[in-house]
Amino acid sequence: MSTYLFENEEHSKLREQIRRFAATEIEPNAHEWEEAEEFPIELYRRAAEAGLMGVGYPEELGGVGGDLSHGTVAGDEMVLAGKSVGTVVGLWSHNIAIPPIIRLGTDEQKERFVRPVLEGRMVSALGITEPGGGSDVAALRTRAVRDGDCYVVNGSKTFITSGCRADFVTTAVRTGEDRHGGISLLIVEKSTPGFSVSRKLRKTGWWASDTAEISFDDCRVPVENLVGVENEGFLAIMHNFVSERVGLAAQCVAIAELAYRESVSYAREREAFGQALSGFQVTRHKLADMTTRIAAGRAITGEVVARHLRGEDANVLAAKAKNVASDMCSAVCDQAVQIHGGYGYMREYVVERLYRDARLYPIGGGTREIMNEIISKAERY
Numbered sequence: 001m002s003t004y005l006f007e008n009e010e011h012s013k014l015r016e017q018i019r020r021f022a023a024t025e026i027e028p029n030a031h032e033w034e035e036a037e038e039f040p041i042e043l044y045r046r047a048a049e050a051g052l053m054g055v056g057y058p059e060e061l062g063g064v065g066g067d068l069s070h071g072t073v074a075g076d077e078m079v080l081a082g083k084s085v086g087t088v089v090g091l092w093s094h095n096i097a098i099p100p101i102i103r104l105g106t107d108e109q110k111e112r113f114v115r116p117v118l119e120g121r122m123v124s125a126l127g128i129t130e131p132g133g134g135s136d137v138a139a140l141r142t143r144a145v146r147d148g149d150c151y152v153v154n155g156s157k158t159f160i161t162s163g164c165r166a167d168f169v170t171t172a173v174r175t176g177e178d179r180h181g182g183i184s185l186l187i188v189e190k191s192t193p194g195f196s197v198s199r200k201l202r203k204t205g206w207w208a209s210d211t212a213e214i215s216f217d218d219c220r221v222p223v224e225n226l227v228g229v230e231n232e233g234f235l236a237i238m239h240n241f242v243s244e245r246v247g248l249a250a251q252c253v254a255i256a257e258l259a260y261r262e263s264v265s266y267a268r269e270r271e272a273f274g275q276a277l278s279g280f281q282v283t284r285h286k287l288a289d290m291t292t293r294i295a296a297g298r299a300i301t302g303e304v305v306a307r308h309l310r311g312e313d314a315n316v317l318a319a320k321a322k323n324v325a326s327d328m329c330s331a332v333c334d335q336a337v338q339i340h341g342g343y344g345y346m347r348e349y350v351v352e353r354l355y356r357d358a359r360l361y362p363i364g365g366g367t368r369e370i371m372n373e374i375i376s377k378a379e380r381y
Contacts, residue, residue: 002257002294004072004302006309011073014055014066018077021050026082033208034353039087041123041165047091048120052078056095061102061110062118068243069305071095072250079254080261083350085357086208089251093162093209096244097124097170100185100236104228113168113187125166127157127188127214128237135370137172137237138180142216144173151175151186151226153219156198159364163212164200166190171216176231183234185227194219205356241366242308242318248365249301249321252329252358253294259336259354260290266340277339286339290332297321297328316378319371326361326368333358 003011025046033039047053056071057063078088094117101109116122133139142155153173160169168189176182188195194217201211228236264287267277277283300321308314336351337344344351362368 002298004069004076004298004305006069006302006306007073011070014070014073015077017050018052018074019081021047021052022078022081025050026078026084026087030082030084030087030208030350031348033087034084035207035347037202037207038210039084039090039208043087043091044123045120048118053092053094053120054118057098057102057114057118062115068246068308072246072301072305075247075250076254076257079251080258083258084208085251085255085354086206089206090162090209093126093166094118094124095247096161096240097126097166099240099243100170100227101187103239104185104236106224108224109187109227116167122167123162123165125160125162125169126240127160127163127169127171129157129159131156131158131213135367138183138234140172140174140183142171142173144175144184144186144221146175146223147220149223150220151223153186153188153194153216153221156213156215158213159201160212160214161209163214164197164210169214170227172233172237178231180234182231183237184230185233185236186221187225187227188216188219188221189225192219192221204359205353206360207353238315242315244365245318245322245371246301246304246308246314248361249297249304249318249325252322252325252361253298253301255354255358256290256294256297256329256332259333259351260287260294262350262354263287263290263336263339266343283339286335290335293328293332297325300324316375319366319374322361322365323368323371323375326358329358329361 051064054063055074056066059065079085098114098117101114117124130140144151144153168187171186171188173184173186174182175184196215198213198215203211267283270277304314304317304321333355337355340351343349346352
């Protein structure tokens with residue numbers, strides 16, 4: 001089994017724990033939930049009871065401890081054993097929604113919002129992207145105007161994972177005029193008058209996760225829901241992007257590994273011209289290329305995790321890892337469909353889903369072009 005270089009016995013035990021849960025609770029229902037474009041909300045509670053929601057989060061807040069390496073391993077095994085990327089990204093949307101609250105929030109905010117999420121009692125989402133723009137975070141237009149002990153919020157967000165069912169959205173808003181220096185983070189609860197889900201979005205992949213466009217119409221959000229300092233939210237968003245991009249790169253590695261495993265199994269069982277597909281050199285070489293590319297993607301992703309845990313600035317390497325892993329994932333999933341032939345084009349086959357799921361990764365969490373801009377600025381071309 002392919003693993004990251006940083007893994008130790010503790011990570012191995014975590015893999016076993018995650019594998020049991022995903023194989024029992026997710027994989028048997030994977031196709032049904034993907035076709036239904038949602039999974040039961042009860043899954044959050046069951047995942048929390050199994051310790052999955054709290055991986056990488058402080059025990060004093062209801063987590064089970066660990067760090068980015070544990071979260072990376074957990075996500076890897078969830079995809080491999082669960083075989084539903086949409087379910088995994090929907091179930092774990094809190095991994096991008098609550099870190100800013102943990103880092104910058106008050107003790108009261110952590111008790112009100114973080115603990116219930118880690119205990120499976122609430123669902124959280126992150127609201128950054130807007131209908132008029134995504135990658136240029138500093139240009140966001142959703143505005144929050146201070147009015148006494150509240151902020152009055154107007155605007156909209158789109159492509160929000162878990163936006164339909166989220167109990168609150170950690171939302172980027174404009175509180176000042178300066179591009180970078182005028183952004184803040186507010187926790188907007190779904191019970192707030194004026195908060196609404198405009199529509200549920202239908203996507204190419206990630207079907208089992210709900211993705212929404214949400215609107216704010218004179219939403220009065222209490223000042224105590226401000227995360228950190230007013231007008232200093234941009235840096236918090238950028239800090240959040242590093243771990244998010246590592247997570248996306250790791251998902252690419254897991255998706256590609258699953259596509260590879262499905263292809264190996266199919267090639268051994270499927271016969272053509274009197275022998276298994278794996279008996280043909282062309283098939284074996286396809287598989288060899290796939291596993292080699294996966295190894296490269298896993299290596300650079302693991303290096304980002306290791307550097308981050310050492311306290312090094314891993315922003316640029318995270319951008320490189322995301323590009324390498326997303327390109328690799330698309331290529332591997334394409335070859336997986338090719339090996340499966342006509343069956344690879346059928347929706348009941350896992351590789352068909354993975355092929356669709358893979359297309360998100362050069363876009364989400366910062367496009368491939370934005371990653372290249374980050375890299376090129378660091379290299380000072």
